[in-house]
Amino acid sequence: MSFVFLPILSVGFVLILCLNSTLERLITKGLNKIMTHISPVQQRLHITFGKYGALQYVGSIDMAKVWERVLRRADLPIFYSEGFSARPRIQIAAQVPLGVTSECELLDLSLREKLTSVAHIPDQIMSVSPAGLVVHGIVEVPITMPAPQTLIHSATYRIEIDDLSTDELATRIQQILARDRIIVDQERKGKRSITDFRPLIYTLKIGEQGELWATLATGERGNFRPHDLLDHMGLSEYDVRVHRAKLHLEGYEKYIKP
Numbered sequence: 001m002s003f004v005f006l007p008i009l010s011v012g013f014v015l016i017l018c019l020n021s022t023l024e025r026l027i028t029k030g031l032n033k034i035m036t037h038i039s040p041v042q043q044r045l046h047i048t049f050g051k052y053g054a055l056q057y058v059g060s061i062d063m064a065k066v067w068e069r070v071l072r073r074a075d076l077p078i079f080y081s082e083g084f085s086a087r088p089r090i091q092i093a094a095q096v097p098l099g100v101t102s103e104c105e106l107l108d109l110s111l112r113e114k115l116t117s118v119a120h121i122p123d124q125i126m127s128v129s130p131a132g133l134v135v136h137g138i139v140e141v142p143i144t145m146p147a148p149q150t151l152i153h154s155a156t157y158r159i160e161i162d163d164l165s166t167d168e169l170a171t172r173i174q175q176i177l178a179r180d181r182i183i184v185d186q187e188r189k190g191k192r193s194i195t196d197f198r199p200l201i202y203t204l205k206i207g208e209q210g211e212l213w214a215t216l217a218t219g220e221r222g223n224f225r226p227h228d229l230l231d232h233m234g235l236s237e238y239d240v241r242v243h244r245a246k247l248h249l250e251g252y253e254k255y256i257k258p
Contacts, residue, residue: 040112064092
C-alpha cells in the first residue's frame with residue numbers, strides 16, 4: 001500500500017513547490033510594481049545657466065564634474081545613485097559645442113529632500129561658482145517628467161562674423177537655403193553613415209547688427225552644429241563668435257510648476 005501512495009506524495013510535493021515558487025514570483029512582482037511608484041527623489045529642478053569665458057572650452061564630462069562640485073559646495077540635498085560608486089543625479093541636456101558660449105544651458109537636478117522655496121538657490125549657487133558660470137533661472141518640474149533632452153528639437157545661435165559684409169552674408173544664406181540637399185559622408189566608430197543635413201536647417205536670417213541668426217536641429221532627433229553650418233556656407237576661414245541664445249523644447253511649458 002505504501003508503494004501506491006509514494007508517487008502520489010511525490011507529485012503532491014512537486015505541486016506544492018511549484019505553487020510556492022509561483023506565489024513568490026507574484027508577490028515579488030507586485031512589490032516591485034509598488035516600489036516603482038515610490039521614488040526616492042523628492043524634488044526635481046531645472047537650472048538654466050550660461051557658459052561664458054574659459055568655460056566655453058570645457059567639455060561635457062568635465063562640465064558635469066564642475067556642476068557636481070558647485071552643488072556640493074552650495075550644500076544642496078543632491079540625490080545620489082545607489083551602488084559602489086554613487087553619482088549625483090544630474091544631467092546637462094544637449095550640451096553646447098566646444099568653443100560656443102551660451103545663455104540657455106539646462107541642468108536637470110534631482111534632490112533627496114524637497115526645498116520649500118527655490119528663490120534663494122541662484123544666489124546660493126553663484127556664491128560658489130567658477131568664473132563664467134551664471135545661473136539665469138530655476139524652475140521646479142514633476143519628478144516623472146521625461147528627460148529634457150528627449151524634448152529638445154532645435155537651438156538658436158547668434159553668429160558674429162568678422163570682415164564679412166551684410167550683402168555677402170545675404171548671398172551665402174540664399175545659396176545654402178536654395179540647395180535641395182547637403183549630403184555628408186561620415187565614419188564614426190568604424191561605421192559609415194550618409195546624412196542629408198539640409199532638413200536640419202530651420203531658419204537663417206541677418207540681425208540688426210549684421211550678425212547671423214541660425215536655428216538648427218539639436219538633440220536626439222538630429223544635430224547640426226553651427227560650425228558645420230559655417231563650413232557648408234564657405235565661411236569657415238572667417239573669425240567668428242558663436243553664442244547659443246535659446247533651446248527649443250517641445251511641450252516644455254506644460255511641465256513647469258507655478
